[in-house]
Amino acid sequence: MRRRLTAAAVEAWLPVALVATWWFASASSTSIYFPPLRTILERFQDLWLFERVPTDVAFSLTNLGLGLGAGLVAALAAGVVFGLTPRIHTAMTPVFEFMRATPIVALLPLIVAMFGLGVTSKVVIIALGAFWPTFLNTVDGVRAVDPLVRDVARTYRLRPVTSATRVMLPNAAPQIMVGVRTSVSVAVVIMVGSELFGSSEGIGYFILQSQRSYAIADMWAGLILLGLLGYALNLLSAGVERLVLSWHEGRRTGSTTVAAAGA
Amino acid sequence: MNQSPPVSAVRIAGLQQTFVVDGVSRHVLDGIDLEIRTGETVCVVGHSGTGKSTLLRCVAGLHRPSGGEVAVAGRAVAGPPEGLAVVFQDYGRSLMPWLRIRENVTLPLRRTLSRQDRNARATEALAAVGLEGVERLYPWQVSGGMQQRVAIARALAYRPQVLLMDEPFASVDAQTRSDLEDLVVRIAAESGLTLMVVTHDIDEAVYLGNRVVVLAGKPARIAADLEVDLPSGRDQLTTKADPEFLRLRGEVMSLIRRETASIAERVSA
Numbered sequence: 001m002r003r004r005l006t007a008a009a010v011e012a013w014l015p016v017a018l019v020a021t022w023w024f025a026s027a028s029s030t031s032i033y034f035p036p037l038r039t040i041l042e043r044f045q046d047l048w049l050f051e052r053v054p055t056d057v058a059f060s061l062t063n064l065g066l067g068l069g070a071g072l073v074a075a076l077a078a079g080v081v082f083g084l085t086p087r088i089h090t091a092m093t094p095v096f097e098f099m100r101a102t103p104i105v106a107l108l109p110l111i112v113a114m115f116g117l118g119v120t121s122k123v124v125i126i127a128l129g130a131f132w133p134t135f136l137n138t139v140d141g142v143r144a145v146d147p148l149v150r151d152v153a154r155t156y157r158l159r160p161v162t163s164a165t166r167v168m169l170p171n172a173a174p175q176i177m178v179g180v181r182t183s184v185s186v187a188v189v190i191m192v193g194s195e196l197f198g199s200s201e202g203i204g205y206f207i208l209q210s211q212r213s214y215a216i217a218d219m220w221a222g223l224i225l226l227g228l229l230g231y232a233l234n235l236l237s238a239g240v241e242r243l244v245l246s247w248h249e250g251r252r253t254g255s256t257t258v259a260a261a262g263a
Numbered sequence: 264m265n266q267s268p269p270v271s272a273v274r275i276a277g278l279q280q281t282f283v284v285d286g287v288s289r290h291v292l293d294g295i296d297l298e299i300r301t302g303e304t305v306c307v308v309g310h311s312g313t314g315k316s317t318l319l320r321c322v323a324g325l326h327r328p329s330g331g332e333v334a335v336a337g338r339a340v341a342g343p344p345e346g347l348a349v350v351f352q353d354y355g356r357s358l359m360p361w362l363r364i365r366e367n368v369t370l371p372l373r374r375t376l377s378r379q380d381r382n383a384r385a386t387e388a389l390a391a392v393g394l395e396g397v398e399r400l401y402p403w404q405v406s407g408g409m410q411q412r413v414a415i416a417r418a419l420a421y422r423p424q425v426l427l428m429d430e431p432f433a434s435v436d437a438q439t440r441s442d443l444e445d446l447v448v449r450i451a452a453e454s455g456l457t458l459m460v461v462t463h464d465i466d467e468a469v470y471l472g473n474r475v476v477v478l479a480g481k482p483a484r485i486a487a488d489l490e491v492d493l494p495s496g497r498d499q500l501t502t503k504a505d506p507e508f509l510r511l512r513g514e515v516m517s518l519i520r521r522e523t524a525s526i527a528e529r530v531s532a
Contacts, residue, residue, distance in 0.1 A: 170361040
């Protein structure tokens with residue numbers, strides 16, 4: 001208990017110090033761009049606790065959830081297929097590299113032209129952005145599956161679906177999770193980006209709107225909300241990772257090895 | 264002997280295997296003919312690198328032979344055949360570390376059985392290899408010998424007609440090894456399984472087999488195919504002191520030596 005408190009204190013002192021510094025340094029600020037933190041937090045309370053949660057926050061998070069979900073599922077499925085067919089993969093690599101290197105936000109005008117200004121185009125662009133990091137890591141992870149593990153799957157004539165979900169994906173899971181964490185942060189960036197362009201709802205839209213109407217404290221409150229959301233999402237994906245990779249961690253540290261005499 | 268001839272579980276005829284690696288072709292197996300009758304335990308012995316594992320992989324449908332034919336239970340092998348299981352040497356890699364021991368054993372049964380039946384099969388197979396109460400553990404939480412037992416249980420739960428073992432005990436300590444040898448002898452006797460065991464250990468081959476097939480040469484051919492005329496109830500102490508055991512062991516050893524010497528001559532010539 002005591003050790004946990006110490007750990008929490010070690011982790012918390014810098015953020016606390018930074019907030020305190022911000023608080024006192026900005027207390028008597030008259031700058032239009034840097035209003036006092038006190039004002040920002042008051043606005044934060046008014047806006048996000050919880051007046052605009054059902055509208056802007058729900059809108060953004062729904063898009064994020066749908067886009068991220070679709071992108072990740074597609075990435076895992078396509079990743080296994082391409083990972084298991086090296087010839088197709090080799091042929092496609094330049095295309096993948098090109099697609100990945102293209103900033104997804106630049107596709108927004110096209111996506112909007114295709115799907116309109118509604119929810120669809122936002123979900124699609126988030127899914128596109130979330131797809132690549134997970135897809136590329138899944139391909140690499142599946143390609144690196146131990147040949148012996150493949151032999152086991154083949155000799156026992158596992159069904160393709162069983163082989164994918166019970167053998168290939170778990171085997172590649174440590175690497176896939178690296179991709180998933182990147183996908184999550186990319187998705188948040190694109191979510192905000194998609195709301196800055198031709199939108200009438202969402203946290204990104206709210207921030208842009210506040211800036212345009214010189215409600216700078218509101219804008220800052222929106223930024224703080226985004227930071228907190230990003231932080232929470234990161235905690236969430238770290239939790240998922242711990243859950244998915246518990247076997248990996250256990251095997252690596254060997255802490256749970258049961259001492260067994262002989263065979 | 265006026266009955267119909269015994270069904271051969273494995274039939275290998277004129278098997279050729281050549282690998283081409285970086286433009287250099289390597290002829291590994293040259294005209295292997297071998298028939299394994301149902302219920303027999305055949306041990307294939309030879310130096311490491313002779314092509315024993317290649318032979319096993321051809322039977323398992325993991326390699327496509329360059330020539331000749333392989334049939335398991337009367338059907339030509341064109342990929343991993345039905346009713347065939349393999350126990351690999353490297354238990355650490357052949358078991359899935361993300362699956363608990365029970366899920367490892369039931370993995371191959373997902374195609375055919377309900378969850379309840381799968382679990383019952385797993386418990387039974389684990390008991391048959393002397394493992395109880397480990398279902399919920401992960402493979403890496405138990406010793407190497409126990410892991411290889413899990414791999415054997417996985418093969419047994421699959422209820423194959425033919426079980427192939429590729430150097431199954433090469434990575435465990437000596438005591439565990441003789442325990443596992445006795446386990447295999449017992450399973451072979453009780454289940455009526457057809458077994459093909461690849462090993463470089465001559466004692467092990469003679470101890471386990473009804474027949475010992477000596478693979479030697481480059482490319483490898485069958486140098487000898489010996490019936491093992493030992494009582495079926497084998498015992499680490501008495502069987503290994505039996506004059507017949509010692510005679511066979513000596514014969515296999517001299518065959519392998521002779522082949523090695525003649526290769527050495529050819530190389531130096």
